[in-house]
Amino acid sequence: MLGKLNMDEFAMGSSNETSYYGPVINPWKAEGSNLERVPGGSSGGSAAAVAAHLCAGATATDTGGSIRQPAAFTGTVGIKPTYGRCSRWGVVAFASSLDQAGPLARDVRDAAILLKSMASVDDKDTTSVDLPVPDYEAAIGQSVKGMKIGIPKEYRVEGMPEDIEKLWQQGIAWLKDSGAEIVDISLPHTKYALPAYYIVAPAEASSNLARYDGVKYGLRVPGKDIADMYEKTRAEGFGHEVQRRIMIGTYVLSAGYYDAYYLKAQKVRTLIKRDFENVFAQGIDTILTPATPSAAFGIADQELANDPVKMYLNDIFTVTVNMAGLPGISVPAGLDANGLPLGLQLIGKPFDEETLFRTASVIERAAGRFTPEKWW
Amino acid sequence: MSVDTATVKRVAKLARIAVDDEAADRMTGELNAILGFVEMLGEVDVAGVEPMTSVMPMEMKKRHDNVTDGDKADDIVANAPETERNFFLVPKVVE
Numbered sequence: 011m012l013g014k015l016n017m018d019e020f021a022m023g024s025s026n027e028t029s030y031y032g033p034v035i036n037p038w039k040a041e042g043s044n045l046e047r048v049p050g051g052s053s054g055g056s057a058a059a060v061a062a063h064l065c066a067g068a069t070a071t072d073t074g075g076s077i078r079q080p081a082a083f084t085g086t087v088g089i090k091p092t093y094g095r096c097s098r099w100g101v102v103a104f105a106s107s108l109d110q111a112g113p114l115a116r117d118v119r120d121a122a123i124l125l126k127s128m129a130s131v132d133d134k135d136t137t138s139v140d141l142p143v144p145d146y147e148a149a150i151g152q153s154v155k156g157m158k159i160g161i162p163k164e165y166r167v168e169g170m171p172e173d174i175e176k177l178w179q180q181g182i183a184w185l186k187d188s189g190a191e192i193v194d195i196s197l198p199h200t201k202y203a204l205p206a207y208y209i210v211a212p213a214e215a216s217s218n219l220a221r222y223d224g225v226k227y228g229l230r231v232p233g234k235d236i237a238d239m240y241e242k243t244r245a246e247g248f249g250h251e252v253q254r255r256i257m258i259g260t261y262v263l264s265a266g267y268y269d270a271y272y273l274k275a276q277k278v279r280t281l282i283k284r285d286f287e288n289v290f291a292q293g294i295d296t297i298l299t300p301a302t303p304s305a306a307f308g309i310a311d312q313e314l315a316n317d318p319v320k321m322y323l324n325d326i327f328t329v330t331v332n333m334a335g336l337p338g339i340s341v342p343a344g345l346d347a348n349g350l351p352l353g354l355q356l357i358g359k360p361f362d363e364e365t366l367f368r369t370a371s372v373i374e375r376a377a378g379r380f381t382p383e384k385w386w
Numbered sequence: 387m388s389v390d391t392a393t394v395k396r397v398a399k400l401a402r403i404a405v406d407d408e409a410a411d412r413m414t415g416e417l418n419a420i421l422g423f424v425e426m427l428g429e430v431d432v433a434g435v436e437p438m439t440s441v442m443p444m445e446m447k448k449r450h451d452n453v454t455d456g457d458k459a460d461d462i463v464a465n466a467p468e469t470e471r472n473f474f475l476v477p478k479v480v481e
Contacts (some may be wrong), residue, residue, distance in 0.1 A: 094442050202427055202429075204423075224477075236479055240402040257401055260397050270387070271424070283438065319419050319420060
């Protein structure tokens with residue numbers, strides 16, 4: 011182990027700006043600009059370190075896009091495996107029904123090698139599955155000929171930059187040229203994934219983070235009685251974003267609101283998963299989408315800082331995958347007009363990470379590799 | 387649905403987070419922005435849909451009730467600020 015890397019506080023963030031230690035700076039800069047950009051989040055430290063060649067690979071976690079969005083922002087490869095594929099022992103729990111660990115690496119082969127070591131059953135995580143771990147590396151270089159690639163129309167969102175649409179079309183062309191069959195599909199509940207996520211994830215977080223009360227570990231701020239000690243400790247110890255999510259979670263779980271918010275979101279989650287099951291039942295092998303709705307943005311972007319929902323929209327293409335428990339990989343596919351990296355995402359069937367590695371390596375071979383120019 | 391400052395203060399009490407008036411004001415705006423966003427779920431017809439409880443069908447594993455960590459209580463409490471007979475000492479939580 012070389013060291014520990016920075017990340018958003020309690021993995022809650024899409025830009026690394028919620029970190030107690032300050033933001034990570036993306037090694038990528040736009041052409042002719044000195045603006046420091048975010049590496050994405052929450053595993054932004056892992057992605058930046060890999061992109062900057064500080065290490066060959068890094069571990070990360072993904073609850074709503076925290077591996078794949080930083081991978082896209084830094085020109086690295088990141089895979090969120092199927093829920094249950096990797097043990098989460100040692101990871102601080104955020105939203106237990108969504109959290110999954112995975113690797114970030116500079117190319118698809120390295121990601122495959124890392125995942126083979128990370129995937130396992132573990133007595134210390136009851137959600138880890140007892141399934142054989144395939145040789146993921148062997149999938150690289152295999153043909154995608156005859157494979158059915160689904161293109162979901164709902165991932166074409168309003169206001170999406172032209173560069174992203176162009177990249178997506180380019181990815182479709184590469185896979186078609188490699189002999190895959192491109193199929194237009196529909197995942198009708200896509201747009202409800204993000205609002206449902208912002209009920210389910212904060213609800214689980216408010217419960218998981220109850221343990222940070224000043225009694226058991228970490229910070230303890232003295233108070234006049236036990237309740238006062240709890241309240242002062244948690245007000246001082248948690249940052250704004252974490253407090254905001256605990257508050258949302260507490261509200262949606264509170265008496266009178268549980269059915270309207272939490273239960274409703276859990277039902278919508280069933281529908282989101284069913285959308286994917288339907289297209290896989292039609293014979294689709296993997297789904298190709300953009301990884302993010304934009305390239306890396308500037309640190310301390312005022313528009314994003316003032317509107318939490320706008321920041322949350324970063325995860326619009328990745329969050330569906332967590333809601334359905336599926337595997338998803340982000341692979342660098344090109345640069346935008348400003349020279350910043352962009353990624354494509356492939357979504358697979360449960361425990362079919364091999365197909366993701368196989369298809370991602372075809373995209374990688376066509377797109378080439380992307381390395382930031384050293385300025386640090 | 388939207389929340390007012392009094393509701394925010396009540397929720398903060400439930401969440402055990404101390405908020406002053408300024409924080410409560412700020413949070414009211416932020417929470418209303420998020421609640422406004424999730425309102426979109428109202429459009430979805432969920433009649434007859436089961437709520438999801440487990441994203442992957444899996445059998446709940448149960449561990450055996452054995453000492454498996456080496457029976458080394460002294461090592462485990464070694465870093466604790468205060469201990470007594472292999473117990474962690476914490477502030478009194480039951481009044």
